[in-house]
Amino acid sequence: MRLARFASLAFLWLVTLPALGLDADALESRHMQQLEETAPDFLLRDGSGRTFHLTDLRGRAVILHFWATWCKPCRKELPTLQAMASRLAGSNAVVIAVAIDAKSDAASVRRYAVDLGVTIPVYLASEGTISDRYWSWGVPVTYLIDPEGRLIARSLGPRDWASASMRALIGQFVAPPSPGGAESHWRIGIQR
Amino acid sequence: MKSLLTILVAAIGLGVTNALACDYCLISQGISPLLVQNGAGLKIAQRYTRLDNVYEGSDKVDNPGVKEEYWATEVSGFYGFSDRWLVLANLPLRKTHGNGELAEGPGGEPEREDTTGGATGVGDLSVLGRYTVFRHHTLDTSTLVAGVLGLKFPTGSTSQHSDQGEYLDSHLQLGTGSTDLLLGVSANRVQGRFSVSANLLASITGEGDTGHTKHRFGNSLNYDVTGKYRIAPTVPGASPNELFLSLGANGEYRKREKLDGDTVPDSGGHTIYLTPGIQYLAGTHWVFETTCQYAVYHDLNETQLGENYRLFASATYLF
Numbered sequence A: 001m002r003l004a005r006f007a008s009l010a011f012l013w014l015v016t017l018p019a020l021g022l023d024a025d026a027l028e029s030r031h032m033q034q035l036e037e038t039a040p041d042f043l044l045r046d047g048s049g050r051t052f053h054l055t056d057l058r059g060r061a062v063i064l065h066f067w068a069t070w071c072k073p074c075r076k077e078l079p080t081l082q083a084m085a086s087r088l089a090g091s092n093a094v095v096i097a098v099a100i101d102a103k104s105d106a107a108s109v110r111r112y113a114v115d116l117g118v119t120i121p122v123y124l125a126s127e128g129t130i131s132d133r134y135w136s137w138g139v140p141v142t143y144l145i146d147p148e149g150r151l152i153a154r155s156l157g158p159r160d161w162a163s164a165s166m167r168a169l170i171g172q173f174v175a176p177p178s179p180g181g182a183e184s185h186w187r188i189g190i191q192r
Numbered sequence B: 001m002k003s004l005l006t007i008l009v010a011a012i013g014l015g016v017t018n019a020l021a022c023d024y025c026l027i028s029q030g031i032s033p034l035l036v037q038n039g040a041g042l043k044i045a046q047r048y049t050r051l052d053n054v055y056e057g058s059d060k061v062d063n064p065g066v067k068e069e070y071w072a073t074e075v076s077g078f079y080g081f082s083d084r085w086l087v088l089a090n091l092p093l094r095k096t097h098g099n100g101e102l103a104e105g106p107g108g109e110p111e112r113e114d115t116t117g118g119a120t121g122v123g124d125l126s127v128l129g130r131y132t133v134f135r136h137h138t139l140d141t142s143t144l145v146a147g148v149l150g151l152k153f154p155t156g157s158t159s160q161h162s163d164q165g166e167y168l169d170s171h172l173q174l175g176t177g178s179t180d181l182l183l184g185v186s187a188n189r190v191q192g193r194f195s196v197s198a199n200l201l202a203s204i205t206g207e208g209d210t211g212h213t214k215h216r217f218g219n220s221l222n223y224d225v226t227g228k229y230r231i232a233p234t235v236p237g238a239s240p241n242e243l244f245l246s247l248g249a250n251g252e253y254r255k256r257e258k259l260d261g262d263t264v265p266d267s268g269g270h271t272i273y274l275t276p277g278i279q280y281l282a283g284t285h286w287v288f289e290t291t292c293q294y295a296v297y298h299d300l301n302e303t304q305l306g307e308n309y310r311l312f313a314s315a316t317y318l319f
Helices: A002-020 A024-029 A072-089 A106-115 A164-173 B001-012
Strands: A032-037 A041-044 A051-053 A061-067 A093-099 A122-124 A143-147 A150-156 B014-019 B039-052 B053-057 B059-061 B067-080 B086-105 B110-122 B128-136 B143-150 B180-191 B193-202 B208-209 B213-216 B222-232 B241-254 B269-283 B286-304 B309-318
Touching: A032 B128, A061 A072, A061 B110, A072 A093, A093 A106, A106 A122, A164 B213, B053 B143, B059 B286, B067 B128, B086 B286, B180 B213, B241 B286
Parallel strands: A061 A093, A093 A122, B014 B286
Antiparallel strands: A032 A150, A041 A051, A061 A143, A143 A150, B039 B067, B039 B309, B053 B059, B053 B286, B067 B086, B086 B110, B086 B128, B128 B143, B143 B180, B180 B193, B193 B222, B208 B213, B222 B241, B241 B269, B269 B286, B286 B309
């Protein structure tokens, strides 16, 4: 009985892994770098003064995006990130946009984002404890963080997050919205 | 016939020629943004190489007044198919000029032979593929090791004449006349503000026609280790522009040449350079860089004209 249960679970794991996992080829073909380490925790504060830690998001897939108002490619990319965030509404994923501007105040950064049609919460790095290790590679840079809090991929440079290619990749990363509880319907991992 | 005789006399009879100014070795050397793994780019580079020192082995001897200069405007395009594959094509537009040729005097000392001239035109096209065999990324570091395989095609003319109407020396021609195989390996590690890259590029040469002769440049090995440090901004994100200083140690080892099957004794050797440089990233699309490869060590076979320095400047647009 236990053997049959184990075999069933193994079979389920095998058939769901290719469908829902992020394999190295999928990342490679989209010029994304594979990472395997725990994401350093940080605290961010939103426009209302509410704060959260990255560790508060355990159990959810996190798309962590860094940008700046002086970054021209970011200006083009942000609306596509917003489009992706809208599509992910109801899923177990969360999209976080962090502006790294050192010389702009939070109000003007958020106004800038609103003017671009961005409605997802926009955070300012200087209003939190987030390490510049995340964006020492320049901006825009985007990380995929799995529900266990592990960094699994890094995207350097601008992307069209609304493109079919990136939609497919994120579709593998994030479970589809589910009325019965998103957390139980998806898994994430890197194939080797 | 007179031209052939001149070449033979210059290269074999008097036993003196000059070291080769590598036209495409900087594909693997220096601080090029070709390390970029993603997307496509277009690069235009200007290079100037000057040779007016004479060496017997490692010893600098009196120059009887011979000088060679090379200018190259290189147009390179590259495209990264994925995180692993990148292809690159490089086409130089060359200008060469020689003022005098080294000959052997009655007492064995170098003397000047009055041959002047040069050529201007398209050089040899090279096409390279780069495959990343190892990569390891962390939040703070990125390490890549890649193999390079390429071909250099004989698209440059090898029948240019001097002011005296003879065929120019093979080094002053626009191309080598040969199809050469390029094999290399490169490694790169980035950590915070510091990065280091190491490159090795071997050129396995074929035989080409220069004037009426069959000429084969010696196989060569180019090597390079360059460190690069971001001096501004000191804090990431403070500016869209970044400024780097670099320092490289690199060199070129070349085997002797062959002329109509015979080895040219005064050819080939080893030159080592120190290469300081500056790289400026203007926003996310433009990369400007300049380096000076200053020759610090020569070990040339027999008596040859050796390189003093190479100046290099480039602008790259990343799409």
